[in-house]
Amino acid sequence: MTPKNAPGLKTVEADKSKAAPAKKMTGAEIVLRALADQGVEVMFGYPGGAVLPIYDALFQQDKVRHVLCRHEQGAAHAAEGYARSTGKVGVILVTSGPGATNAVTGLTDALMDSIPLVCITGQVPTFLIGTDAFQEADTTGITRPCTKHNTLVKDVNDLAGAIHEAFHVARSGRPGPVLIDIPKDIQFAEGKYKEAADSMAHAYFPKTDPDMDAIEAAVELMAGAKKPVFYTGGGIINAGPAASKALRELAALTGFPVTSTLMGLGAYPASDKQWLGMLGMHGTFEANWAMHDCDVMINIGARFDDRITGRTDKFSPHSQKIHVDIDPSSINKNIRVDIPIVGDAGKALEAMIAVWKKRGFRADQEALSQWWKQIEKWRDKKCLAYQGSDSIIKPQYALERLRAHLAKDKRKQFISTEVGQHQMWAAQFLPFNDPNRWLTSGGLGTMGYGLPAAIGAQVAHPDALCIDVAGEASILMNIQEMSTAVQYRLPVKIFILNNQWMGMVRQWQELLHGERYSESYTDSLPDFVKLAEAYGGIGLRAETPAELDGVIEQMLKTDKVTIVDVRVDQRENCFPMIPSGKAHNEMILAPDASQFDKKLV
């Protein structure tokens, strides 16, 4: 590669000339073997000097496939999309220095949204570490706060163990990203392979079984509830499909209303009548008011994030709270709860069902029907209503049409998003009826997440329909992944709600910064149709409501990556909205917006 890496190569040749005892493997071979033993079918990556030995080993085997992304951030998000859509660990392979630093956003994203990833980074040879060598970065130092765990392997005999442990840590307890930094000389060096079973150095076994006494206490509280609500989150998705099933069963048994965070969408079917819609800053009126007024809140696998709670001292002031979380540090972090339960969401739900049945509980029907009446009144607000138009495409209308077409499509459907208004509208208007179908960057809010995430999902599910609902600003952040989609014939659909603005930024500026639109308009946008074609994909455009259906139909038929440039109303705002620092019952709806005090910053 570069002259500076030459010493690494020399050492290796010296090593290899020594008669190697049988069954020894090079570090690079150990990496591939460990990945295969961990059941990895595909990884996402980008080569470079410090990982060439691993790429060489990759070339000489056929168990693990590699998808070449066009940017390490893209590779990381693709691995996230793969992981989220399959429940498996996503794997990334990148080089040292810029390869590793480019992956940092994806690692942070995975940490915030509890996505299991294993990231393998190349590092300069051990004898060059600390010398400011070419493409050296302190990768473990940089990624320490944005990984669940990371490690620099300095002895080839530790390598297999480190990789097995990385998979174990990534998927155990609260899932997250784990990074293994492998210096180039370690990749060349020969050493012993260790089986996964022999590699548990840390004895990391977080508690997943809930305390049964706490479950009993929780179920008693639920049975006596008059105004209960299930507040569910991404923990249910992470606990696997059985957890979603258990949630449905418990909701049916109790008859309680269900809401969910952005990350939990799909765990409970949006088509069900007990579904209140998403809660939080852009959640529904009924969900937020139910949270505010409830007397018993049952939080399963959500973490009282500030986008959910709004102002914490006014958060659900009259309720007793049950909180199931696999991460003990999530409990009593933002909101004090009455019954904390540390454990796996699925196991806790199943235990609750068992106790509810065993003790023959019945919900207080009288109180519950009053509660549902109240909820119906909130629903009657029709908080997602918007002003329709014949001449201009309203973004909400575009999603309603997309929803109608999706309802007729028999394929498995995965929806990813970028970040902004379009993301919130997608969460509000598209129906999520199954877990693991919704891929969005919740905790970090990473623009540029959606296209690579959809690519990752499509790699895992070649016959499925994978759609990235995008904004025109966000899509440009990882647009280069178009090329990946073309190369691997991944017919991902990119449905851009093109308002020519960083809409969410513009909305805050309008409502909270005196309508001073500082740098939120994107001039000189590309022609997205031509851009798609330039990459070798298909470009479509809809400029009027009348064109929309035809364009969506066409999009659903294409067999190549397709960008749909939907020109939508530039001034539309996303409601309902709880301005940050406000309480749930201070949320504003579209009609209130004109009276909103715009001097309030």
Next chain:
Amino acid sequence: MNTSAYRTKSRRGQSVYAPGPGEENIESHTLAILVRNEPGVLARVIGLFSGRGYNIDSLSVAETDHAGHLSRITVVCSGTLAVIEQIKAQLERTVVVQEVKDLTVTGPYVDRELGLVRVVGQGEKRIEALQIAESFRARVVDSTLDSFIFEITGTAEKVNAFIDLMVPLGLAEVSRTGTAALARGGITERIKE
């Protein structure tokens, strides 16, 4: 069945979400943290404090179990009770951390700090410094005609008090180890709270 044992302590019979006045009290806690002795582990623990805005008042660390590859980090940290609980939970979920014990809660425990204190002075001040050192049971570990280095061990408060008294007597330089602490009594196992 008595369910109250599984509930977070709540005031006025109802759960309360904003910290009440009682909870705003800043407390100091001594945590004994057993970690796997591997590169970067101290950075991980310290990074957790700095990254999340927690206060460390003192810190000491050394390998304590060579065969088991374990090091012991003793941290004295301060914050509201809720913050201290968060610190412990955050430490506990860290992969390299084997055990976190809040000695302030599990009590009783012994804590000691070692200080080296250099005092420069002559005549009366020098004699006075020596006398005070004696009453604090500080040892003289170096002396020249116009200086002493005292070695003092004790609680952080005792070391503080000694240093304060040395200020007018020519205090020149101080080096402290940070607190080391152990639970008292006949426990032989490491107990997970």
